Amino acid sequence: MSDATTPAVDLEQAEEQVDLPPIGSRERYDALMQVLRNRVTVRKFDETFAVPDEHYDLILEAARHAPSGANSQPWHYVVVRDVTIKQRITDYFVEEQRFRAKAKMKFPTPDYRGLATAPGFIVVCSDMRWVNAFPVLNDGSDLDRMYKENAERILLQSVAASTMSAHLAAAALGYNVWWVTAIGQENAQKAMKPLLGIPDEISVLDIFLFGPPAQKPYKRWHKPLDEIVNRDCFEPEHFMSDDELDDWIKNRCHRVMYKDASKVD
Numbered sequence: 001m002s003d004a005t006t007p008a009v010d011l012e013q014a015e016e017q018v019d020l021p022p023i024g025s026r027e028r029y030d031a032l033m034q035v036l037r038n039r040v041t042v043r044k045f046d047e048t049f050a051v052p053d054e055h056y057d058l059i060l061e062a063a064r065h066a067p068s069g070a071n072s073q074p075w076h077y078v079v080v081r082d083v084t085i086k087q088r089i090t091d092y093f094v095e096e097q098r099f100r101a102k103a104k105m106k107f108p109t110p111d112y113r114g115l116a117t118a119p120g121f122i123v124v125c126s127d128m129r130w131v132n133a134f135p136v137l138n139d140g141s142d143l144d145r146m147y148k149e150n151a152e153r154i155l156l157q158s159v160a161a162s163t164m165s166a167h168l169a170a171a172a173l174g175y176n177v178w179w180v181t182a183i184g185q186e187n188a189q190k191a192m193k194p195l196l197g198i199p200d201e202i203s204v205l206d207i208f209l210f211g212p213p214a215q216k217p218y219k220r221w222h223k224p225l226d227e228i229v230n231r232d233c234f235e236p237e238h239f240m241s242d243d244e245l246d247d248w249i250k251n252r253c254h255r256v257m258y259k260d261a262s263k264v265d
């Protein structure tokens with residue numbers, strides 16, 4: 001944490017406390033659920049708003065506490081305040097949007113011009129070399145390949161857990177959020193890394209944007225609980241055939257991405 005900022009909480013003291021509520025404490029759960037429900041994506045922000053430095057610290061402090069495989073904490077966060085860099089990252093995404101349209105990808109790509117409007121702009125990075133912290137053989141065998149694939153999943157899940165903590169902290173402060181991926185490709189890495197001086201060994205995974213919305217946000221549809229919960233065994237009615245899944249992706253995906261929950265069913 002930089003000397004220029006004064007944290008709102010005594011982080012060192014907070015570090016020492018493991019203060020769990022009584023089991024089943026509904027009040028604490030409700031407070032958390034209020035934040036979870038209000039974590040809502042927007043794709044255009046109020047660009048006149050300036051995020052106080054302290055908020056970046058509070059948000060990334062939440063990211064720091066995330067769980068990770070082998071406690072490896074394989075994440076790095078780059079706070080981008082320079083409007084020129086924001087614009088250049090936005091330009092890359094707008095170009096990607098055009099490429100997808102030309103390639104007839106049939107994916108409902110959003111309007112990435114909204115990136116440049118985000119007052120809060122954080123690039124999420126990972127050091128993929130951390131896969132060696134997980135169970136791997138490193139002997140080039142087929143078995144090693146299998147373990148390596150799993151190690152990569154552990155790593156990506158770890159970064160996602162940390163990123164999600166940051167998103168929830170932003171939501172807790174009252175901000176809307178936007179989680180942008182689509183940057184796994186090599187050309188995306190090449191476009192992004194020099195802008196931020198990111199070393200070759202480090203990968204850019206996501207962009208995390210936050211701020212007050214440009215328009216009133218809407219709540220998207222989320223599957224009802226009984227559709228996702230299975231008790232004691234996987235319930236056959238929850239399984240989608242290939243055709244059902246294709247149909248869902250073709251006809252419903254764009255609606256659940258861009259419409260109010262009430263306009264989906």
Ligand SMILES: Cc1cc2nc3c(=O)[nH]c(=O)nc-3n(C[C@H](O)[C@H](O)[C@H](O)COP(=O)(O)O)c2cc1C
Pocket residue numbers: 039040041042043110178179180181182219220256257
């Ligand atoms: C792993 C992950 C990747 C995502 N990638 C993108 C993305 O590249 N572009 C985008 O516009 N939204 C992206 N999103 C945002 C989702 O589209 C959004 O969370 C989803 O539609 C549900 O809406 P909600 O966040 O308002 O609940 C991503 C979200 C997650 C968790």
